[in-house]
């Protein structure tokens with residue numbers, strides 16, 4: 001196969017390599033790009049190796065291309081505005097390649113075993129894809145449970161349907177029997193028919209007369225209503241609000257005037273009384289020819305009494321006249337006031353009348369509505385009655401049913417209920433067919449689940465059995481005085497001369513060998529890789545053991561590539577046998 005790499009990792013000069021089947025050793029100085037090349041090859045097996053990890057940080061585009069026969073696989077990436085865009089055609093996309101196709105100081109299993117950890121359960125379940133099988137198994141188990149549940153449901157429905165069918169047969173028999181009984185009794189029935197039609201006519205007549213009465217009443221109410229409306233209008237035209245207000249204003253004015261006039265009158269009356277007394281005193285003084293004042297006792301010429309009396313009399317008569325006219329005025333105003341008060345009372349009375357008319361108008365309206373509703377109701381009753389009579393024209397329904405018919409009707413209702421239920425459930429023969437179909441499905445699913453179960457257990461054992469098979473011979477061939485096995489609970493157990501040895505006590509080449517054996521076991525059991533790459537820096541073998549190891553590895557994959565540090569660049573066949581055969 002032919003590999004071309006450019007701008008991957010530290011490889012900036014385009015690199016082209018022809019790799020022959022068998023074990024190839026790729027030698028180059030430190031920091032030349034051996035790891036970069038290995039990563040390029042692994043990146044064609046899994047997209048878990050990301051473009052970001054591959055692309056040389058100083059380049060904007062990179063390419064890995066592998067041509068194998070007529071097939072071309074590649075990863076081509078470009079950096080555009082800080083993002084890497086990639087086109088790829090992988091040989092496979094399986095992240096187990098990181099564990100099983102590449103043995104380097106970064107290999108997780110190697111790291112773990114070098115650290116002295118002996119639990120390899122994660123390695124076995126990851127490389128065997130046991131979890132995927134488990135998930136599939138569980139999915140199937142769920143389907144199986146669902147199928148069983150729906151079969152049970154169907155069985156239940158089947159039992160119900162059978163029972164319903166039996167009930168249907170018995171009901172049909174009962175109906176048949178009752179129909180026969182009815183036929184014998186039908187002679188009696190024809191008599192009743194006449195009676196019934198008379199009763200019907202009576203009922204209709206009754207309703208019709210009720211409707212007529214109500215209609216007449218409605219007509220009368222309507223007339224009353226119209227009359228009331230007219231009256232209200234007439235009265236309202238009489239009572240004009242502004243005239244009423246004017247009268248009230250006038251009344252107020254008169255009352256005010258009356259108040260001022262009456263107070264004037266009482267003043268005048270008091271003045272008159274005073275004058276009358278003075279005039280009497282003066283007259284008396286004149287008769288006595290008094291020479292001194294009857295009030296203050298000062299000297300008065302008796303001759304002046306007469307002239308004084310004259311002045312007072314004049315004043316008296318003028319005041320009396322004024323009082324007289326004031327009294328007349330008051331009288332007049334009081335009359336006017338009474339008139340106006342009468343008018344206001346009239347207004348109030350009419351207003352009252354209007355209120356009363358209005359309330360009786362409302363009452364009439366309600367009565368009309370009630371009547372209309374009653375008439376509608378009666379007409380509906382009539383219509384329904386007519387419909388019922390028409391529907392059951394020549395039958396006897398419309399009246400109470402005879403007990404036989406009632407019983408037949410009841411049975412028929414039960415019958416149609418059962419048929420409805422049966423339609424929902426399905427008829428028993430159909431259900432039975434479905435049940436047997438389900439049973440086949442259950443059978444099939446059970447077998448599948450069992451297969452997965454067996455596969456699951458087998459898979460779990462496979463790598464361990466393979467490990468048992470190959471570990472001791474490899475260890476022997478590598479001349480390590482050790483035996484190793486993986487226990488049922490997935491622990492690595494290593495022994496020397498039958499004594500258990502803690503992994504931590506093993507030398508690093510012993511640990512590395514055991515890790516490699518585990519990887520070989522998983523490769524044989526679960527995973528086929530097109531090439532297997534070993535980074536020599538992961539190994540601490542002496543030359544003799546290194547040669548032996550290459551022999552062990554050569555059958556592991558069609559291509560085995562070992563990268564080594566060397567001052568010179570060299571690509572060559574690495575094992576004697578292959579060198580001999582090529």
Ligand SMILES: Nc1ncnc2c1ncn2[C@@H]1O[C@H](COP(=O)(O)OP(=O)(O)OP(=O)(O)O)[C@@H](O)[C@H]1O
Nearest residue numbers: 009010029030031032033034035036055056057565
């Ligand atoms: N993505 C990258 N971008 C730029 N340079 C890189 C990148 N990856 C690695 N390098 C550099 O490229 C050079 C080659 O690295 P690489 O790990 O492939 O060398 P190596 O041949 O495996 O060396 P060693 O013998 O020490 O293991 C190193 O100098 C490394 O720092």
Ligand SMILES: [Zn+2]
Nearest residue numbers: 293296297298
């Ligand atoms: Zn006097």
